[in-house]
Structure formats: C-alpha cells, structure tokens
Amino acid sequence: MSAIRQAEPVLSATDASQAGLDRERLLGLYRDMLATRTIEERGNLLFKAGRLPGSYYTGRGNEAASVGVASALGEDDVASPLHRNMGVHVVRGVDPAALFCQYMGRSGGATGGRDSNLRTNDFSPGVGLLAGVSHLPAMIPVITGMALAFQLRREPRVAVGWCGDGAAARGDMHESMNLAGVRDLPIVYIIDNNQYAYSTPNSLSFACEHLADRGPAYGFEGIVVDGTDVLTVYREAARAIEKARAGGGPTLLELITLRMEGHAVHDDAAYVPRSLLEEFTARDPVDRYRAWLQVNQELTDEEQAAIEAEVRATIEKGVADAEASPLPDPDTVLDGVYAVSSQE
Ligand SMILES: Cc1ncc(C[n+]2csc(CCOP(=O)(O)OP(=O)(O)O)c2C)c(N)n1
Ligand SMILES: [Mg+2]
Known part of the structure; x- marks a missing residue:
C-alpha cells in the first residue's frame, strides 16, 4: 500500500474547471456554507439570550469541510455527522425549524425535546442521517456496520462516518477501520482534524x-486535505465516495481545519495560540470561497446580497417556527425508552 498523499488544492488554483461543478452548484455550495455559519451564529445569540437550554456547540471553521463532503453524497448514501457538522444537516435539507426546535428542547426537534444537540436520525432518501450520541466515536462502528450491510445486500450505497482528531485515538475507530480494510467496505472515514480535542492539542x-x-x-488510502477549501474537499470526497461505490473499498480523508471557537459556549479557548487563530482567520472558509467566486465566477454584489437575504429569511422563519413549537408533553417522557423497571 502506497503512502498517503496530500490533495492538490483547487481554491488556490487558477483553473476553475478543476472544481468540476457548474456555476449553479458552485453558488449552492456558498449558500450552504453561509447558511451553516448563520444558523450557528444565530444559535449563539439565542444561547446568550437564555433561550437555549444546556450547552451549545458550533463548528465555526468547519463549514467547507462539512458542506464539501455532504455535497458529494448520493441520494441513497448515509452519513453520521457530529457536533461540528451542521453543514451536513444543511446540505441534506434538514429544516432549520427542526434544528432550532432541537436546540430549544421543543417537541418539534429530532429527539422531541429530550436533548438539545444535533441528533437527526432520518433515513429518508436524500437525507440518510444517522444520529450521533455523546460517547465518541460511538457512531463509527454503527456506520461501518451499515457499510457492511450495503455490501452484503449488494446495494450500490456508501456510508460516510465522521470522527474528531481526539476521538480517532479510541479503539472503536481502529477496530472499525481494520474491519473496513479487511472486508473492503464501501465507506469513507472523515477525520475532522481541527487541531484540538477540548483543550488538548x-x-x-x-x-x-x-x-x-x-x-x-x-x-486503504489516506489523504490529507485542506479543510478550509470547499472545492478540494468536495473533489476528494466525491472521488472517495464513487471509488467505494464501484467496489474500490474505504478511504480515510483527514480534513485540516482549526476549531475557531471554544469547545462549547462556556470555553473561551484561551489556550489556542493567537498566531494560530490569526492564521486560520485569514483562511476563513466562507470568506475564502466568496473571494474565489468573485474572481472565478464573477459573483456580483447583488447576487451575494440576494443569497444572504434568502439565507437570513429562511433562518429567521426557522427560529420563529421553533419558538411556536411546544415543549414536550410530560406524558410522553417514557416514549422510546427501551426498558422500564416498575417497583411496587
Ligand atoms: C468517550 C468519550 N470521552 C469523553 C467525551 C467528552 N468529550 C466530548 S467532545 C470531546 C473532545 C473531542 O475532541 P475531538 O474528537 O477532536 O472532536 P472536536 O470536539 O474537536 O470536534 C470530549 C473529550 C465523550 N464525549 N466521549
Ligand atoms: Mg478536534
């Protein structure tokens, strides 16, 4: 097996055709990255206003990584995004109202108000999302099992599983990748290397x-990708997914980003060197891609304003709908509970 390779960058290339997408899809990527960032910024404000219970996690800096991979998924493929992967929910068309309901603990959220983290479990075609649980990276064996099921049933479907740089050290990740390699499973492993696991560098x-x-x-193949460059992420994810679909087995994509905010709202990330933050702020994935579109696709100020307005309106409607959604009915508290012990 050959050594890993570094993906050739697209955003810094002058040849726009390398992206392999038409203009409408190129602008769609921008819209999804902007929606991802705007939803999380709005959530931050809601948290500060005391309208979100529990804690609040964002993936600032991960927009290109999440949107780039999710945009390469096929209709019937499945994915298991984590707490930094709002962009996957956006691309797979999860209604912003459902996302805000979930954050607000309302009955209209994915867990019906039982949790306030991103936990969409929806296997409808075009969505295909396996909900995460807090234990990391517990979804990796599950999504690897889904890839095994696709292979055994001879279905032309691919599974994509996410893991952080920290959680990648755990046994479940190693055992899953070992099985996937042995059985040539149709799976793509994404390691979001945002350089920190909580405060651990x-x-x-x-x-x-x-x-x-x-x-x-x-x-199997391992590829290091600049996770701030949406077009490179898209191209590498599309190649890996189509390779898996054609029977070529797994790929590991390591997407290099920086977690541009604290682990969650309570963490000011004072332990992250200022110079590192400045370096990645200068390569902000949303700003970088907008600048590329302006130069390579003649994105106009009017087009940009129209995209921003549409994103903002969709999100504000989502917030309003979520606020109108009731809190869960206490009588439903045991719904979905696996086992109840009754003591007389
Ligand atoms: C098995 C397990 N141990 C500890 C935690 C607590 N915890 C939640 S997120 C996190 C850091 C994870 O770091 P990384 O995998 O790099 O993902 P990131 O948050 O940086 O995206 C920790 C330790 C957990 N969720 N699961
Ligand atoms: Mg990390």
Whole structure:
C-alpha cells in the first residue's frame, strides 16, 4: 500500500474547471456554507439570550469541510455527522425549524425535546442521517456496520462516518477501520482534524505525522486535505465516495481545519495560540470561497446580497417556527425508552 498523499488544492488554483461543478452548484455550495455559519451564529445569540437550554456547540471553521463532503453524497448514501457538522444537516435539507426546535428542547426537534444537540436520525432518501450520541466515536462502528450491510445486500450505497482528531485515538475507530480494510467496505472515514480535542492539542494526542497515515496502516488510502477549501474537499470526497461505490473499498480523508471557537459556549479557548487563530482567520472558509467566486465566477454584489437575504429569511422563519413549537408533553417522557423497571 502506497503512502498517503496530500490533495492538490483547487481554491488556490487558477483553473476553475478543476472544481468540476457548474456555476449553479458552485453558488449552492456558498449558500450552504453561509447558511451553516448563520444558523450557528444565530444559535449563539439565542444561547446568550437564555433561550437555549444546556450547552451549545458550533463548528465555526468547519463549514467547507462539512458542506464539501455532504455535497458529494448520493441520494441513497448515509452519513453520521457530529457536533461540528451542521453543514451536513444543511446540505441534506434538514429544516432549520427542526434544528432550532432541537436546540430549544421543543417537541418539534429530532429527539422531541429530550436533548438539545444535533441528533437527526432520518433515513429518508436524500437525507440518510444517522444520529450521533455523546460517547465518541460511538457512531463509527454503527456506520461501518451499515457499510457492511450495503455490501452484503449488494446495494450500490456508501456510508460516510465522521470522527474528531481526539476521538480517532479510541479503539472503536481502529477496530472499525481494520474491519473496513479487511472486508473492503464501501465507506469513507472523515477525520475532522481541527487541531484540538477540548483543550488538548494534537501534539499531546498522537505521535504519527498525519492521522491519514492510519489509512495505509489498515490497507486503504489516506489523504490529507485542506479543510478550509470547499472545492478540494468536495473533489476528494466525491472521488472517495464513487471509488467505494464501484467496489474500490474505504478511504480515510483527514480534513485540516482549526476549531475557531471554544469547545462549547462556556470555553473561551484561551489556550489556542493567537498566531494560530490569526492564521486560520485569514483562511476563513466562507470568506475564502466568496473571494474565489468573485474572481472565478464573477459573483456580483447583488447576487451575494440576494443569497444572504434568502439565507437570513429562511433562518429567521426557522427560529420563529421553533419558538411556536411546544415543549414536550410530560406524558410522553417514557416514549422510546427501551426498558422500564416498575417497583411496587
Ligand atoms: C468517550 C468519550 N470521552 C469523553 C467525551 C467528552 N468529550 C466530548 S467532545 C470531546 C473532545 C473531542 O475532541 P475531538 O474528537 O477532536 O472532536 P472536536 O470536539 O474537536 O470536534 C470530549 C473529550 C465523550 N464525549 N466521549
Ligand atoms: Mg478536534
């Protein structure tokens, strides 16, 4: 098995045709990245206004990574996004009202008000989302099992599983990748390397040079990708997904980003060196892609304003609908509970 490779960048390339997408789809990527960021910024404001219970997690800096991968999924493919992957929900068409209901603990949310994190479980065609649980990376064996089911049933479907740089050290990730390599499963593993696991930097997490090195270790390709460049992420994800669909087995994509905010709202991330934050702010995925569109696709101020207005209106409607959604009925508290012990 050959060594890992570094993906050739598209955004810094002058040849726009490398993106392989028409103008409408290129603008669609921008719209989805902007929607991702705007939903999370709106959620932050709602949290500060005391309107979201519990804590609040965002994926600022991960917009290109999430949107780029999700945009390469096929209609019948499945994905297991995590707490930094709002962009996957946006691309797969989850209604913003359902997202805000979930954050607000309302009955219209994915868990009917039982939790306030991103937990969409929806296997309808075009959505195909497996909900995460808090334990990390517990969804990786499950999504690997889905890939095994696709293979056994000879269905031309692909599974995409997400994991963080920190959680990638856990046994479930290694055991799953080993099985996927042995059985040539139709799966793509995404490691969102945002350089921190809570306050732990990569230097205290792993000693190999790249997390993508673990692909060849288990018998498949590992690719390091600039996760702030949506077109490179899209191209590499599309290649890996179509390779898996054609029977070519798994791929590990390591997407390099920076978690541009704290682990959650309570964390000011003072431990992240200012110079690192400045470096990634200068490569902000949304700003970078907008600038690319202006130069390479002649994105006009009017078009940009229209996209912003549409995104803003959709999100404000989502917030209003969520606020109109009731809190869960206490009588439903045991719905979905697996086992209840009754003591007389
Ligand atoms: C098994 C397990 N241990 C600890 C935690 C608490 N925890 C939640 S997120 C997190 C950091 C995860 O870091 P990483 O995998 O890099 O993902 P990131 O949050 O950076 O996207 C930790 C330790 C958990 N959810 N699951
Ligand atoms: Mg991390």
